[in-house]
Amino acid sequence: MNHLQHNPDLTSSVIYGLGWVYLLMFLMNAYWVRRSYALDGNCRLSLGGILGKGEQIPVAAFWAVYAGMLLMVAITHLTGSNNPQQFSLQMPEILKEPINRASNPVAFFIGSTSLYVLMIVLRKWWTTPTAGWILLNLSILFLALSVTDYDFRQIVGKPDNVPIVAMLYIVGFFTWLYFKKSVDNDERKAAGRPLFEQENNEKVLTWPDLVYTELVCMVLVTAVLIAWGIVLQAPLEEPASAAKTPNPSKAPWYFLGLQEMLVYFDPWMAGVVLPSVILVGLMAVPYIDFNKAGNGYYTFNERKFAVSTFLFGFLPLWVAMIVLGTFLRGPNWNFFSPYEFWDVHKLELLNNINLSELFWIKGLGQPLPVVPPGASFAQQAPIILLREWLGLVGVAFYLVVLPNIMAATVFKKFYIKMGFLRYMVLANLMLMMMSLPIKMVLRWAVNLKYIVAIPEWFFNI
């Protein structure tokens, strides 16, 4: 793709800026070396028998080597930039190519869902301080290396999008913190020891402890906001015109999950019904949550269902959708890899068909039942219902029959504990949530547009 590149991947200012990033990483890791030396102890290094039985060396030595390398990289960046184009510390093409090739909505969704599963399954491993530190380092290294790519820099470095990178780190940190505390408490419970919150319940006073903390936070947040407002300018665009929509046209970042949802649903569904269901569903949580465990302390094992369900809705279906909408959707709302040029003329074939067309034309080999023009409602209705019967039956099955089947099988215990009404609320909320991934998979698998498509009545599911 080099022959198509009209913009330089690297400039001296980028290299200089990265130098400071690496310097910061060096300082962070220098601190980590000290911490590791104090806490991690020794390990035996034998290098596959070269050193005989092996030497006892502190674990901190590895971190020291890593920190030293970071310092050298930082110095390289901060000093040598005669010819930015020939600077060799770039994101290697070997890494870019597979990422570019694997980038599509399917891979993204499968990836984020598997990350979510791994996050829960491996919660004991990735919540140790060392694992958390390694993950943090890897993510910063990935970002720093990726910034050497022009297209990546254009998207991620856009002042609009910088806070989303910050948000990702904040979401990651708090998820890590939750799992760390829960794993600790779950282990305490298993060993019969008191919970962390019981052992360390040092109550403090609102004044001064809490109020001082709030004051400090207020000052810090104000300072950050001022610095942010000065350093990153709000991108101003041309005057608004009803006849011209920017391409791509993106919602505010916090609505990009919703915008991504709109790709798969009718605006009434994704714009009105599903957001209302999300809000009402969150409000209904105290009503449907019969599990009294976990009140006042962190735990995962005692609230497996509640936590996994919420995190599934929040991480793969909301945060990941925001990431997808922000960084990976380009002109014409096409999907672009992070290292791909935003080509307005990128051609993606997305010929979508409705379930009724699939059933009548592809399945039965006959044309759709046609509503005669100018027909009254009474004449229309039977024809339309006949045309869409499969989708209507499917939706009815999904929302009415499926909860009952679930009550008799998977959710039997829930059903007995919750009673009919409460269980139905829970089951329908869950099914509504799952309708998004189901719709996405159907779109990718069979190019399905709408399960029920009645444009005559503005009713599409």
Add this chain to the structure above:
Amino acid sequence: MEEKKPSTADILAKIRAQKAAAAAAAPTETPLSAPETPAPIAAPESAPAAASTPAAAPKPAAAPGPKPTSTKDIMAAIRSGGAKPAATPSAAVTTPAANLAPAAGTTPVAGAAPAAVAGPKLSPQEMLQKMREAKAAAGPTAAPVAVAAKPTTPVAAPPMPAKPPSKAGKPAAVRRGMASFATVASFSAICFLFGYLLESGFLIALGALAWGALLSPFMAAWAAVAGIGGIWTLGIARFMFPNVLVEPPSKFKVGPLSDYPLNTVSNKWKDQFGIWVVHTDQYEGRNMIFALASVCTHLGCTPNWLDGEQKFKCPCHGSGFYMTGINFEGPAPRPLERMGLRIAEDGMLEVNKSVKFQEEMGQWTDTTSYVEVV
């Protein structure tokens, strides 16, 4: 603040110690004995903490004695005491220990109701039951007794005896209030209405005055809120019908047929009028010109005509339409809408934006939705 950060438990213990000291100092001269006195106020949660501090220990024993526990007790005291009835309330007033209980302290009158409040916390059911028992026992004599007790407590007006007459009088007052309210409301409503219709500030002011002058402050306040809300509503309703409407005309000429070669989409009128003029023979194989609204049928963004791809493509959610306007990709549920088009008397094409033709409704067969080219 000589100590370093007193904990919540410490503070509670300190308060309790002070209370106990005061209670111990107070003389207990009430006819009601200890077994019936209220239970310790301390919540069970803080009890262990209190036990650890020595000051709190005497507390339960020295709990404020003078407070009568329930309505039943008071009624019993009144009935059995004969001349004594004043003793209970007066004791509550005179004993300094009564200051400790907030309810008894703030209402020195100590009628039956405040005393019941000051007693140990009873559940509503218990209170109701006691009330009922007391009523059944006292029967019709209860009121006279209470009235008889009145002169003995000259400090302030006791609320209980005063209540029944006021209660009986209230509905009538309310009815009178409603009647006058309705009168004034209708009067001032008429003032407002005519004031608005005749654009007379005087009448409106009169209506407002009627509200203010004839009603209680409470009613006047509500009337003011209602009046201002009404004026706003009328103003907003007026706003919906502007005197001058600055909109592009719904009928406009877009030039002769020859301006639009076969199988092209013209962007010429998109900025000004929001339409594309399309000349194509791809729809049902007929050679026709029609005008498409440049509004995506998914969520209303403005799609772009991509000449290289020969399609309309929406930048918001990726909906795609053929040159004919038929939707084929992305989430758009129906084809783009056509506008009215005809050949005017001077031979120019004239678009009529006030009508629209939807394919899914079978309206594209309407001959005013296109111009056939021959």
